[in-house]
Amino acid sequence: xxxxxxxxxxxxxxxxxxxxxxxxxxxxxxxxxxxxxxxxxxxxxxxxxxxxxxxxxxxxxxxxxxxxxxxxxxxxxxxxxxxxxxxxxxxxxxxxxxxxxxxxxxxxxxxxxxxxxxxxxxxxxxxxxxxxxxxxxxxxxxxxxxxxxxxxxxxxxxxxxxxxxxxxxxxxxxxxxxxxxxxxxxxxxxxxxxxxxxxxxxxxxxxxxxxxxxxxxxxxxxxxxxxxxxxxxxxxxxxxxxxxxxxxxxxxxxxxxxxxxxxxxxxxxxxxxxxxxxxxxxxxxxxxxxx
Amino acid sequence: xxxxxxxxxxxxxxxxxxxxxxxxxxxxxxxxxxxxxxxxxxxxxxxxxxxxxxxxxxxxxxxxxxxxxxxxxxxxxxxxxxxxxxxxxxxxxxxxxxxxxxxxxxxxxxxxxxxxxxxxxxxxxxxxxxxxxxxxxxxxxxxxxxxxxxxxxxxxxxxxxxxxxxxxxxxxxxxxxxxxxxxxxxxxxxxxxxxxxxxxxxxxxxxxxxxxxxxxxxxxxxxxxxxxxxxxxxxxxxxxxxxxxxxxxxxxxxxxxxxxxxxxxxxxxxxxxxxxxxxxxxxxxxxxxxx
Numbered sequence: 001x002x003x004x005x006x007x008x009x010x011x012x013x014x015x016x017x018x019x020x021x022x023x024x025x026x027x028x029x030x031x032x033x034x035x036x037x038x039x040x041x042x043x044x045x046x047x048x049x050x051x052x053x054x055x056x057x058x059x060x061x062x063x064x065x066x067x068x069x070x071x072x073x074x075x076x077x078x079x080x081x082x083x084x085x086x087x088x089x090x091x092x093x094x095x096x097x098x099x100x101x102x103x104x105x106x107x108x109x110x111x112x113x114x115x116x117x118x119x120x121x122x123x124x125x126x127x128x129x130x131x132x133x134x135x136x137x138x139x140x141x142x143x144x145x146x147x148x149x150x151x152x153x154x155x156x157x158x159x160x161x162x163x164x165x166x167x168x169x170x171x172x173x174x175x176x177x178x179x180x181x182x183x184x185x186x187x188x189x190x191x192x193x194x195x196x197x198x199x200x201x202x203x204x205x206x207x208x209x210x211x212x213x214x215x216x217x218x219x220x221x222x223x224x225x226x227x228x229x230x231x232x233x234x235x236x237x238x239x240x241x242x243x244x245x246x247x248x249x250x251x252x253x254x255x256x257x258x259x260x261x262x263x264x265x266x267x268x269x270x271x272x273x274x275x276x277x278x279x280x281x282x283x284x285x286x287x288x289x290x291x
Numbered sequence: 292x293x294x295x296x297x298x299x300x301x302x303x304x305x306x307x308x309x310x311x312x313x314x315x316x317x318x319x320x321x322x323x324x325x326x327x328x329x330x331x332x333x334x335x336x337x338x339x340x341x342x343x344x345x346x347x348x349x350x351x352x353x354x355x356x357x358x359x360x361x362x363x364x365x366x367x368x369x370x371x372x373x374x375x376x377x378x379x380x381x382x383x384x385x386x387x388x389x390x391x392x393x394x395x396x397x398x399x400x401x402x403x404x405x406x407x408x409x410x411x412x413x414x415x416x417x418x419x420x421x422x423x424x425x426x427x428x429x430x431x432x433x434x435x436x437x438x439x440x441x442x443x444x445x446x447x448x449x450x451x452x453x454x455x456x457x458x459x460x461x462x463x464x465x466x467x468x469x470x471x472x473x474x475x476x477x478x479x480x481x482x483x484x485x486x487x488x489x490x491x492x493x494x495x496x497x498x499x500x501x502x503x504x505x506x507x508x509x510x511x512x513x514x515x516x517x518x519x520x521x522x523x524x525x526x527x528x529x530x531x532x533x534x535x536x537x538x539x540x541x542x543x544x545x546x547x548x549x550x551x552x553x554x555x556x557x558x559x560x561x562x563x564x565x566x567x568x569x570x571x572x573x574x575x576x577x578x579x580x581x582x
Binding site: 011012013014015018065066068070071181232234265266267268269271273274276277280 | 302303304305306307356357359362523525554557558559560562563564565567568571
């Protein structure tokens with residue numbers, strides 16, 4: 001069980017409050033920072049929660065400052081929860097050597113390989129420990145029965161996979177420039193090779209945390225996947241085949257899954273200039289299922 | 292005359308394009324970065340321009356990334372122009388010793404004291420050289436007859452003073468947490484003491500670049516000042532009497548000037564969390580006079 005939250009800052013913004021919180025996680029055995037945006041209070045009703053999973057290198061602050069979710073969340077009456085992207089300060093060998101592996105790059109999985117498995121348990125943290133802590137501390141303001149999930153890049157992978165692995169946990173999913181088929185791209189091969197293993201039993205685990213493979217394994221024709229994906233056509237990582245939304249689309253089509261919208265936005269890049277431009281759409285997508 | 296713009300980046304955002312530009316300035320004798328947001332093109336009409344002057348330490352990028360003017364500017368059909376806050380790279384002694392004087396702290400004045408007067412001519416740069424360069428290069432897209440000005444903190448001071456000093460140049464003015472009476476606050480005393488001088492002829496110049504003094508000197512009863520000011524009550528710098536909007540309000544009231552709205556926003560701080568929350572209001576204030 002996580003420790004109680006320490007409130008490091010309370011910031012007025014868009015009519016609500018952004019709380020910068022920290023607590024000690026049992027899943028990661030480290031302190032974890034998390035930001036929580038509470039929209040303006042209205043009629044003492046509990047508000048639903050949209051979880052935003054950030055991309056490689058980010059902390060909870062990047063999207064809080066540059067993602068522009070609060071403008072739309074304030075209007076819709078949603079809270080937004082920003083977990084960190086990995087444990088920090090675990091002090092493992094090589095943990096800080098790469099920007100796309102280790103610290104800032106937890107990939108929202110539970111590592112099974114040494115030395116990562118003691119701390120790199122972001123899946124348990126995001127799906128179990130963090131919600132327990134947040135709904136425990138803010139249960140008077142937040143409705144734990146209404147939660148959706150979204151994310152960017154590595155966090156888009158996190159949103160898609162955690163949604164697909166946990167039926168009923170989230171009411172909808174969306175993603176901005178998500179990694180869609182990590183087993184087939186350099187970022188994913190490095191991360192899954194490290195956290196699960198390069199071959200044998202480790203390699204066998206990759207498909208279980210791969211959004212495209214999960215569509216094929218978990219869904220069948222006619223199943224509804226309430227999913228919005230945006231990708232910029234000027235996104236270098238998309239063009240370098242790190243994201244592979246086309247593979248996800250193919251799996252959706254071949255499986256006969258319904259409800260998925262994938263949009264290619266002309267010229268947009270991978271940055272927060274892209275995220276912020278479509279934040280309102282992703283809040284409204286979630287709001288359709290939460291309100 | 293400034294050199295031609297070099298385009299360092301073109302970024303799709305909120306349906307328009309953010310251009311990161313650089314040119315060599317004659318007024319400052321240095322290269323100057325400037326950002327220009329162009330809203331989505333519509334019917335080949337030229338769009339008006341809102342100039343945003345940034346606060347201490349900022350470059351054109353801070354507000355471009357965190358101010359969220361583009362969401363509202365895109366809807367209204369305004370361009371937004373972000374000058375830098377000072378010359379950079381002039382290599383003057385002590386230029387980088389303080390965060391509130393020298394580099395990043397040009398205060399939008401023309402320095403008269405040594406060693407600053409050769410380079411620190413931000414007033415000429417913002418009011419003359421930059422508009423000439425921008426309307427020269429983008430005259431097919433921008434309407435030079437429709438320009439308004441806004442800004443934050445030191446940039447709010449810049450917006451208020453440049454508006455008051457240059458009747459007819461801008462159609463409206465607004466400011467977020469502006470320094471309003473620099474002659475009476477530590478930031479202003481340091482800046483004006485350095486750029487103009489601590490006494491004698493130098494000190495005599497302070498009032499000519501002080502927004503509160505300019506209201507008293509330039510305006511008379513019944514004059515209209517199309518001005519919106521927002522200040523957060525949780526702003527440390529407001530509470531430390533660096534901003535002094537109350538002095539500006541007093542000058543407006545005692546002079547009998549009309550059209551000024553000063554709003555105190557409960558709990559908001561001095562940061563971009565505050566700026567972004569009210570960016571839409573400041574775009575709409577400008578749009579009333581520009582569209």
